[in-house]
Amino acid sequence: MPNPMLNPTIPSPCYVCEEAKLEANLQLMQQVQNETGVEIILALKGFSMWSTFNLVKQYLQGSTASAVWEARLGKEEIGKQVHAYSPAFKPADIDELVNLVDHISFNSLGQWQRYKQQILASKVSAGLRVNPEHQEAETELYDPSAPGSRLGIRAQDLHSADLSDIEGFHIHNLCECDSFATERTIKAFEDKFGKWLPQLKWINFGGGHLMTRSGYNVKHLIDTLKAFKARHPHLTVILEPGSAVAWETGSLVAEVVDIVDNQDKIAILDISATAHMPDVLEMPYRPEVRGAAKADEKPFTYRLGGNSCLAGDAIDLYSFDHELQVGERIIFEDMIHYTMVKTTFFNGVEHPSIGIIRKDGSFELVRKFEYEDFKNKLS
Structure with a gap:
């Protein structure tokens, strides 16, 4: 079965909820309600x-x-x-x-x-x-x-x-x-x-x-x-x-925008840890990346960094089976709960869109943020 997160109609960056996974969680909760x-x-x-x-x-x-x-x-x-x-x-x-x-x-x-x-x-x-x-x-x-x-x-x-x-x-x-x-x-x-x-x-x-x-x-x-x-x-x-x-009902789809070298190879993404994944810095915690492992466990290690001007806007070191390329998708797992509700428009960086993969496998883009959203949040 093809990876639904690689659907070419999904923009980057984008939070993507998988409807079938959400319903499975809700069905378990219904079981708890029914039995108690x-x-x-x-x-x-x-x-x-x-x-x-x-x-x-x-x-x-x-x-x-x-x-x-x-x-x-x-x-x-x-x-x-x-x-x-x-x-x-x-x-x-x-x-x-x-x-x-x-x-x-x-x-x-x-x-x-x-x-x-x-x-x-x-x-x-x-x-x-x-x-x-x-x-x-x-x-x-x-x-x-x-x-x-x-x-x-x-x-x-x-x-x-x-x-x-x-x-x-x-x-x-x-x-x-x-x-x-x-x-x-x-x-x-x-x-x-x-x-x-x-x-x-x-x-x-x-x-x-x-x-x-x-x-x-x-x-x-x-x-x-x-x-x-x-x-x-x-x-x-x-x-x-x-x-x-x-819980585990969706991901944040991001894209490699550039790769720079300073002690580590650093992949700069089109998302921001401080603006779009704040718990990464506040908890702090290390989100899972699909297909990646801890530093040096796979042949190619990169520090994943955000695209704001905050010096500490970085996530962690991850290793991959291949060299990352500009334009490549990076998928952060389990980004639907507590992440979307905390996002900001800090630094005016592009805010991730919001979409749903329906139970039939189709993708629906339900929200795309524009300049007016950033402007109207201010005064």
Whole structure:
């Protein structure tokens, strides 16, 4: 079968989602929902490619937003349930959100008290983001339970609070974790917050449940969630993965523009790490390149570099079976979740287009960025 990413109609640079792979992830999530009774919603902060949402809404129960614009996107393009959480809401945010969302979680008791009457009048279900003070994330930048975190209320700060109008708790401390991290988190949560569970209606266990990753123990996740629901049958349980929905569902297609020599051979591409793959520098991490290996494992090694003027706009060393040529395609794997949502127009470099390989193998270009997009983002 020919490589669909080498379809000559795919422009470079371009993010390309493979519809069949996305649906396979959604079908696995549907299995988890069917066997446990939990509700899975899409975390828009991880995957906001709304051209795929007609497919997403066939399987998931809605979306969760971190800001008004995400809430609007979820409401308009998925419908169904819309949840919202933010570290802090402004009054104007609440004015809009009460007409968009079904559930809202506040990050502090102060925020809840500030907007309590407006929320109660709107009939939106109110919750609190709580901090289980249980760490599972490997990277500090992505650890909501790190000491001194601004995210979530500690149990010790709830004991004297009036929670009579709070209907749910929202917990999020995972980042691309396995099912055993979920099990440990649930135990830590019950240990610290169990006294309040009888009065609640719902629990949101957040994201970071990477159930679509190869090797993930889906049966253990199902058993863990069923056990929690058996202990607390009155609670609706919600998960809101971002990465797991679009995990390994598509790539970033790039092209070699030039090759220069300075200690290493450097292939300069038509994409930018800082503008189009920011987690490469922030995490940092080394993305997989199709057909490539680590430095010196294959005959020809190159440092792959971006096309912005940032000196550190480089990815890593990769080796290939052949010498790279100007005009050759380079395919970065697994670039759909958390990558597209973070891109910028830094340095005015060409922003990658967005496309979909449909289940029948055809390619559809759904978005091409133009100069006006760059200009209108500024002022």
